[in-house]
Amino acid sequence: MQRNLAAELDRLAPLLEELGALFTGSGHELALVGGPVRDAMLGRAHHDLDLTTSARPDETEELLGRWAGTTWDMGRAFGTIGCRKGPWQVEVTTYRSESYDATSRKPEVAFGDSLEGDLGRRDFSVNAMAVMLPGREVVDPFGGVIDLAQGLLRTPGRPEDSFGDDPLRMMRAARFAAQLGFAVRDDVQEAMTQMAERIDIVSAERVRDELVKLVDAPFPRRGLTLLVDTGLAERVLPELPALRLERDEHHRHKDVYEHSLTVLEQAIELEERLPGDGPDRVSRWAALLHDIGKPRTRRFADDGTVTFHHHDVVGAKMTRKRLKALRFANDDIEAISHLVELHLRFHGYGSGEWTDSAVRRYVRDAGDQLARLHVLTRADCTTRNQRKADRLRRTYDDLEARIDRLAAAEELDAMRPDLDGNQIMALLDIGPGRVVGEAYRYLLELRMEHGPLGEERATAELRAWWASQAEGGAGR
Template identity: 65%
Template sequence: MAHLFDSSALKSPLPGVIPELGTRFEDAGYELSLVGGPVRDLFLGRVSPDLDFTTNARPDDIIRIIRGWADTFWEIGREFGTIGMRKGGFQVEITTYRADAYDPSSRKPAVAFGDKLEDDLFRRDFTMNAMALRLPSMELVDPFGGARDLHAGMVRTPGAPSTSFSDDPLRMMRAARFASQLQVQVAPEVFEAMRDMAGRIGIISAERVRDELTKLINGKAPWTGVDLLVESGLAEHVLPEVAALKLEIDEHHRHKDVYQHSLTVLRQACELETDADGAVPGPDFVLRFAALMHDVGKPSTRRFEPSGSVSFLHHDAVGAKLTAKRMKALRFDNDTIKSVARLVELHMRFYGYGDAGWTDSAVRRYVNDAGPLLERLHRLTRSDVTTRNRRKAERLAFAYDDLEQRIAALAEQEELAAIRPDLDGEAIMALLNVSPGPVVGRAYRFLLEERMENGPRSEAEAAELLRTWWSAQPESSMQDTGLSPDTTEKESLRGQDGSGTNAKDK
């Protein structure tokens, strides 16, 4: 199916780089078409800064045509027929028509160049990505009904789904990602193939799975994409902790559906993101993934109590460890792992505030423990309220409002965002006449504890507190013996059983 594309229907003008590049290839005697996601995006009224083209020109020909016109170009994907370039604000990839063959035991194709645009489109993942715009004629080539499926909000494959997913199993996760990003549904035959072939995702590298998962979580409706992963069985291979949240509900319904609760928390966390000028601009992967994973410790900590209730003691700490382990397996970077796991660990900290109230010291510890994650923790904690009991929901919201107000009030008086002892390490060493070592660390922790408990003090008050603390330490009385406090501490640790005998002498 081919017809002229009505560019006047676009919400924004077609970038000049597209027809200009098409003219260069036509003048050189070659075909060129805009293809894949950028064509799909034209139907959605948006233009991506990343543009994909396909051509019957071979890599050497592509380089000859763009040399001197492109701002820069690179040949990293040359063996796959791809030449990359940058022009203005656009990053462009131009790939020779492909007709690859796949080894069922591997994702890597045996690269074979093709000669026909239609053959190249057939090997693409979904019909909505198997459309091309011939240039510079603006002829739309849509042999598999991609525009129809996009309009219907349906994910279909150009050929049999089983063949497409066998060629590249990551396409199954991509279908779930599209459900999240574009808020579309997968066709019944596509879902059936995903369910039957879910285990084949195991041949895909952790890094590629991670990248698809990140895009899914950052989509417009990540809860729909996650649900598709779970229902198809893919989650059992890539996010088994989430799949395990579908706990069997006991006959007395003594606890809520943890899985559905987690999807609701994810949705509510997305709703609490702020724009680029706010504290947590969306999409925020750390907040969203913590919302999804916050209760993954519940399946292994569930206990039915004699009273008839159900408990999940320490599920926050267990969940933080499970989350970190899964993210490491998916090759996430250390900073992201630590941030998400820390939020999971802290998500229960607030509960009890409304009943017993907190001292200023407890508020300081809450802020200090959250550190730079505080704004995300605010949103995660609020998102975790999914009760249908309006009175309970209002009580929790009021309590958290009160906590945030107290944090703001204390912040006006103290530097809550970066709580430090009233004396730094240099001042501690000078005052105690000690060298860097364990003693300084102990003194620092003592002053930090005092700062948390009682708020800021003057330098003189802090110095007096430190002298009092130091006078009670065994090292202080040994300074005149010629031994350093650090050496004394090591000797003390050897004989810490109280017998006065060093462990090495026993």
């Protein structure tokens, strides 16, 4: 960790040494603090740098303005002034001491006089380390280096005091467990369990942000398990612990909770199939929530078998409701809910009995989520029966190959009838209205059933449909 820190400080030297000299030359202390120090010790680079200082905000603003030219002060109420220097985003915060109202997580901010006092108010010891600038002295009054080496999350003081001041820190414990792969010390987990109801005073948006970062992390199972084991999940994502269904005496169904976490991990392994870099949020949340309809739909038949009929449809509605409560973006809500609703569709494929029209409908229904549906469907296989797993994989390989062949021949990604709305109106000599939509849907169904018709056949089919409408009294 010492080598990692030295290497990162060498990389940042042109920036930090200049900035450190500027502040110390004006009679102030300046230190790199928190996440950048922790991650530097772990060998992870940062471009967003957090620093703390003895200077008051007005003094910080003047010094940063002299150094970077442009500053921003949206965090002035909390003592924070920001600036950008080349590719670096820098935020400098005055030493703070804080007190909290028990009914709110918003602190009453008072500026402090010492670095150690500032570090003592931070969430975890691994985030309560600093490097003085420009001299590079490591300040670690709470043993963060040891905890970092042991992979342990511990609060600088009593966890009850820390979580009582800011309940969101309980969510941050789960998030850091997922991001860093760390364990949480027993007293921290016990305090989280005893104080879980305190999370109710935190806004849905702040809870959502922590959950998103947790699920986007490399080890989401660690964080999610901690939330469930401490009872926090009951208050922020109750559908997850609800998956821990009481097993029937004959174990006729798999553990839905463990299955869902495994599907999430397998979806992460398959993300390389998706465009873009980094975590795919929609795919991960769809994997986590795909079976949340099972508790509401579980039924025991007379012969002892267990069914979950329509849990895909029920689960989609539940997903939409929960994500709305967490203030997710509308586009994400629709995409995730859509995937949950579609996640069983493949299992009607059998061993390849679908007609081409059924394959076209599969593509049409998936829409722009087809690549993610491929990932979710593959991830949803958690059987330990290797022969069954291989058969499912081969079958889905076959379906994807058929989709690719049809796509190459028929442009499935732009599934439209052979005639557009303007052509329909011209051929039928009608204006815009309901009938145009009905004709369009009729031609689209023909396109699904038979593939591309060509303009000549589509025209004949449209005229025949129009004549039948007139004969039935539904035409002009």
